[in-house]
Amino acid sequence: MEPAGYHHPLSPQEDNHSYYVSRVYGPGDARLRGLWVDLATANRSQVKIHGILSNTHRQASRIVLSFDFPFYGHLLRQVTIATGGFIFMGDVIHRMLTATQYVAPLMANFNPSFSRNSTVQYMDNGTAFVVQWDKVYLQGKEEMGSFTFQAALHSTGRIIFGYKEIPVPVLQISATQHPVKAGLSDAFMVLNPSPDVPESRRRTIYEYHRVELDTSKITNLSAVEFTPLPTCLQHQSCEMCMSSELTFNCSWCHILQRCSSGFDRYREEWLSYGCGQKADEKSCEDLAVGEHYSAPPESSSSPLDEDITTSTSTLFIDNLTTEGRGLGSSLHSKQASTPIHTGTIVGIVLAVLLLALIILAAIYINSHPTSTAALFFIERRPHHWPAMKFRNHSNHTTYSEVEANSQEKEGFVEAEQC
Structure with a gap:
């Protein structure tokens, strides 16, 4: 035995x-x-x-x-x-x-x-x-x-x-x-607009394997x-990617210069630049000439919703919001094209006044370390990485x-x- x-x-x-x-x-x-x-x-x-x-x-x-x-x-x-x-x-x-x-x-x-x-x-x-x-x-x-x-x-x-x-x-x-x-x-993460706060984005984690x-x-x-x-990501050229005999369906994205199956940690970027479009029977020369498509971040939601229904499992992180690179860059570009007006000047003046108040408050706290305000900030200063305690509330x-x-x-x- x-x-x-x-x-x-x-x-x-x-x-x-x-x-x-x-x-x-x-x-x-x-x-x-x-x-x-x-x-x-x-x-x-x-x-x-x-x-x-x-x-x-x-x-x-x-x-x-x-x-x-x-x-x-x-x-x-x-x-x-x-x-x-x-x-x-x-x-x-x-x-x-x-x-x-x-x-x-x-x-x-x-x-x-x-x-x-x-x-x-x-x-x-x-x-x-x-x-x-x-x-x-x-x-x-x-x-x-x-x-x-x-x-x-x-x-x-x-x-x-x-x-x-x-x-x-x-x-x-x-x-x-x-x-x-x-x-x-x-898993890979995508940023979706939050229904509660339209200006923010909700991180959604999708487990793909x-x-x-x-x-x-x-x-x-x-x-x-x-x-x-071997995975598609290891191929550094279009020729190697297109001739790959892996079990994955590898595709080459000329804009990103990346080989991918579409399911990895770069998925959001892959879809945002239109790399998920069908490219059957296209040669590397055709891809280099034809790929000039660059979709706005919002356009990734439609193909994403279709593909995600086939993923292993999903979990939604509602309490995490982020500006995201795509969102941040689009905001900056809009602001650059807008002429300076009275509201902007008022905002600058208010920002200067707020900064002055902060400096005065810091001087006061340093000179009065036993004051209520000083104790309030000392107790709440960050000593290490933000803590997220393991608690069994709401089965999370x-x-x-x-x-x-x-x-x-x-x-x-x-x-x-x-």
Whole structure:
């Protein structure tokens, strides 16, 4: 009888996910030893224990990588480590941090603050970035035991999930207070006019691809290796793009000088410039001559609504508004063509008066540090990145982001005693 979760060394389970090929290795696989990164024996100058994440619950911290990491064909230079067993790969921190754009070896309601032995460690050696959730416990279910696992992001785009201690089957972990997932996800963001505030735009996140692992395969001494497959974004010329034999339907946009399937993080720009139009049987010469179309930002809403109905899932971020580059540039161009009139002069005078009041208020606060006004601003000054606490109101899950550099007091990882 072979133990549960065992796979023959010569035949790891393999799946094709269009963007990645995943291989699952069980306890008996010979390659398993080379996939786990032992942080205790690594270069101590490259390994750090994150002081805040190791002593808090439901927090996330942004980290800058020393190399460009290819994720779904996009080159990323920063990621966000979360205490909940995953790495957020997006640029925009939103209240549904756990929903899209993640690398999750085991996303669950872990609370590193429960035990002094629980830590969140990471290492960057220039070609690999490794995050390890070491001896962490589930909030409210500490009797289940501690979990130790890691995720490694390699400069080649390979992603490795390593599992050292998984005390209970993952299927037994409750998802009531926190999502339970294992896998990858990416999404693109578009800016739509807000129905409540016409001048602003609402960010909408669309998940276009997800890899969901079979959590029954996550056991002690197991691993999952993700090997990236070629994407349209890697083609730097029209000829290479049009002759591509990828499973994706690659198209070349001459205006943007970009090859794309239309579903990646640049989708809004792709549609705004009319790159989503049919270009069947067109040569690169025809595209270079014929593509002079540049649609206004508003025109992207119609084709976007048609295409999005086929996407994996959607979630709307109603409480985030932004001016957006397209919107900002159009406003500036309109203002430049308008002659200066009396209203403008009055506005300038009011702005000067407001600036003078602010300067006088600052002088007063500095000279009266114990005044009510001074205490009001001191209590509300920003100490770190804007915080978004994880609260279970309205069934929404949000994380608080902390500053990574200034408060890491734990120092380096000490080698464990044998």
